[in-house]
Amino acid sequence: xxxxxxxxxxxxxxxxxxxxxxxxxxxxxxxxxxxxxxxxxxxxxxxxxxxxxxxxxxxxxxxxxxxxxxxxxxxxxxxxxxxxxxxxxxxxxxxxxxxxxxxxxxxxxxxxxxxxxxxxxxxxxxxxxxxxxxxxxxxxxxxxxxxxxxxxxxxxxxxxxxxxxxxxxxxxxxxxxxxxxxxxxxxxxxxxxxxxxxxxxxxxxxxxxxxxxxxxxxxxxxxxxxxxxxxxxxxxxxxxxxxxxxxxxxxxxxxxxxxxx
Amino acid sequence: xxxxxxxxxxxxxxxxxxxxxxxxxxxxxxxxxxxxxxxxxxxxxxxxxxxxxxxxxxxxxxxxxxxxxxxxxxxxxxxxxxxxxxxxxxxxxxxxxxxxxxxxxxxxxxxxxxxxxxxxxxxxxxxxxxxxxxxxxxxxxxxxxxxxxxxxxxxxxxxxxxxxxxxxxxxxxxxxxxxxxxxxxxxxxxxxxxxxxxxxxxxxxxxxxxxxxxxxxxxxxxxxxxxxxxxxxxxxxxxxxxxxxxxxxxxxxxxxxxxxxxxxxxxxxxxxxxxxxxxxxxxxxxxxxxxxxxxxxxxxxxxxxxxxxxxxxxxxxxxxxxxxxxxxxxxxxxxxxxxxxxxxxxxxxxxxxxxxxxxxxxxxxxxxxxxxxxxxxx
Ligand SMILES: Nc1ncnc2c1ncn2[C@@H]1O[C@H](COP(=O)(O)OP(=O)(O)OP(=O)(O)O)[C@@H](O)[C@H]1O
Ligand SMILES: [Mg+2]
Numbered sequence: 001x002x003x004x005x006x007x008x009x010x011x012x013x014x015x016x017x018x019x020x021x022x023x024x025x026x027x028x029x030x031x032x033x034x035x036x037x038x039x040x041x042x043x044x045x046x047x048x049x050x051x052x053x054x055x056x057x058x059x060x061x062x063x064x065x066x067x068x069x070x071x072x073x074x075x076x077x078x079x080x081x082x083x084x085x086x087x088x089x090x091x092x093x094x095x096x097x098x099x100x101x102x103x104x105x106x107x108x109x110x111x112x113x114x115x116x117x118x119x120x121x122x123x124x125x126x127x128x129x130x131x132x133x134x135x136x137x138x139x140x141x142x143x144x145x146x147x148x149x150x151x152x153x154x155x156x157x158x159x160x161x162x163x164x165x166x167x168x169x170x171x172x173x174x175x176x177x178x179x180x181x182x183x184x185x186x187x188x189x190x191x192x193x194x195x196x197x198x199x200x201x202x203x204x205x206x207x208x209x210x211x212x213x214x215x216x217x218x219x220x221x222x223x224x225x226x227x228x229x230x231x232x233x234x235x236x237x238x239x240x241x242x243x244x245x246x247x248x249x250x251x252x253x254x255x256x257x258x259x260x261x
Numbered sequence: 262x263x264x265x266x267x268x269x270x271x272x273x274x275x276x277x278x279x280x281x282x283x284x285x286x287x288x289x290x291x292x293x294x295x296x297x298x299x300x301x302x303x304x305x306x307x308x309x310x311x312x313x314x315x316x317x318x319x320x321x322x323x324x325x326x327x328x329x330x331x332x333x334x335x336x337x338x339x340x341x342x343x344x345x346x347x348x349x350x351x352x353x354x355x356x357x358x359x360x361x362x363x364x365x366x367x368x369x370x371x372x373x374x375x376x377x378x379x380x381x382x383x384x385x386x387x388x389x390x391x392x393x394x395x396x397x398x399x400x401x402x403x404x405x406x407x408x409x410x411x412x413x414x415x416x417x418x419x420x421x422x423x424x425x426x427x428x429x430x431x432x433x434x435x436x437x438x439x440x441x442x443x444x445x446x447x448x449x450x451x452x453x454x455x456x457x458x459x460x461x462x463x464x465x466x467x468x469x470x471x472x473x474x475x476x477x478x479x480x481x482x483x484x485x486x487x488x489x490x491x492x493x494x495x496x497x498x499x500x501x502x503x504x505x506x507x508x509x510x511x512x513x514x515x516x517x518x519x520x521x522x523x524x525x526x527x528x529x530x531x532x533x534x535x536x537x538x539x540x541x542x543x544x545x546x547x548x549x550x551x552x553x554x555x556x557x558x559x560x561x562x563x564x565x566x567x568x569x570x571x572x573x574x575x576x577x578x579x580x581x582x583x584x585x586x587x588x589x590x591x592x593x594x595x596x597x598x599x600x601x602x603x604x605x606x607x608x609x610x611x612x613x614x615x616x617x618x619x620x621x622x623x624x625x626x627x628x629x630x631x632x633x634x635x636x637x638x639x
Contacts, residue, residue, distance in 0.1 A: 066539075066540055068536050068539060068540065091542060091544075094539070094540065094541070094542035095542045097540075098540070099537075099540040101533060101536070101537065101540075103533055105531075105533035105534060105536060105537035106537070107534065107537070107538075107551075107552055107556075108556070108636055109555050109556050109559070109636050110551075118541070118543070118551060119541035119542060119543060122543060122544075122547045122551070123541065123542045123543060123544075123547075151635075151636040152636075153636055167541070168540075168541075171541060171542065
């Protein structure tokens, strides 16, 4: 396991800075130690799936990457920029990192198109027409261009999540974070969202995805991170992780997931 | 089969069944009355008893207000009114005194000026209420309208004689105090509400202090302080207009209450909205202006308008510092011995004026609510 970290780390040293570099990150909620000595780096173009039991700190981990949560110890570098209290650095990082939430978090008072163009216009300073063309392009890619003038409340859950993906992509991020994007969806809608994410993975996007969809992990993930009680317990390719789990905790987790499905 | 019931064979109709109107016993006024007014013996008894009382009262009121009423009297001869006492209303007092009630001690020959000012105010309200005027130009319209009102009231230019502020009174004062009051208090309230949620401790403390201090005192004492105590702190010879001082007190007071209403809206907004805006990299002001406030304010339209209406009426408290608003002017109008004792008629009239404004606000807020919340409907 530690060998894997080292190989990637050494590869990163030779190359440009890794997309994400986390070094012994610790975080507490009050007295609850939710992230324990997390070290992880993700190369550009790499797809990482994070899994683990509920409450293990998966959401907290990826929310630290765009500073929706602040970490208290250790270092997080995104595309070579360290996350600190410096607002300029944070703005730069948030422009490069897109996020998709479990509960979509679309802006209900704006149309689908306005949801997609707001940030490009105001953060990227893109002219309105250009932003709309870009938005239509991405809405096409997630296969819902015909819904552009509707409000989010008028769409199905699966459609809303695809809009949320398009909204994040409109900022042309280098890294995409997904926090259980399919777990609020009905089974028949999960597939349409996963298909969209597979397409995105094929474009070479750097992705970190918290999900329990093992099929998706096998299909696109370069590496799988298994977390339990705030620490990274195991890390490796989907094949070694799922076919040959090393730790009891992962074995237990996998058996529970398989039973659940 | 154990039971005797014979089953009629199911026949499948050849043509689809047309939708029919529901029977009259299900819909319509008769059905409504039966369900709501006469659904049982108790309900029927209550309906009949209340109906009797309402009709009796309505007949009495119509007799008093219209049939036996005295509509006008020859120059200040109130004998006809005194004779009708108890059986008929004396609307003559309103006919006779309406100019004073509406415009107070403003010079009589110049009454067209405050009248026009009120018309400009109402026009301003109507324009501001229309969504198609919700553009940057609206600010210019407001500046133009308020300047016009100032010129009309003060005069001193364009051949209009100067009228000191001490002589203003009646409806224009009520409209000035409430319009300026709410126009300034609302943005103040938004800033304070945002400040209370600020991460900067100093800003947060100031906002909390402001809201708690202002809410802790009655408006009357605030007005009193503004009018009596505030000048004591000013250097000798410096004097701020009395109306302005009252205006500032009202703005500060309304601001604190509105701030709490706005804050409720901010708090009701799901955390995910803030997070999504942050994750997109929107700046604080973009996030606040495009995502947070539009949603938060929509949610609190009913309590906001509730507060607006309350403050429109609370402006009448300026009477304690000697400013002649609509209510004070009405009270003063009946001080004259000839007209003493006809307060009810004057108060009903003033009440109707207040009601017209408040009812318009209430109706408008309802339509605004449905219009702005269209996105919630499927
Ligand atoms: N804002 C917060 N304040 C306090 N505790 C929190 C907060 N957010 C999360 N926690 C706690 O931190 C721990 C990790 O939470 P996290 O949401 O990261 O778990 P998770 O792995 O994403 O779980 P799930 O699969 O249920 O989403 C949990 O015990 C949770 O109760
Ligand atoms: Mg989670």
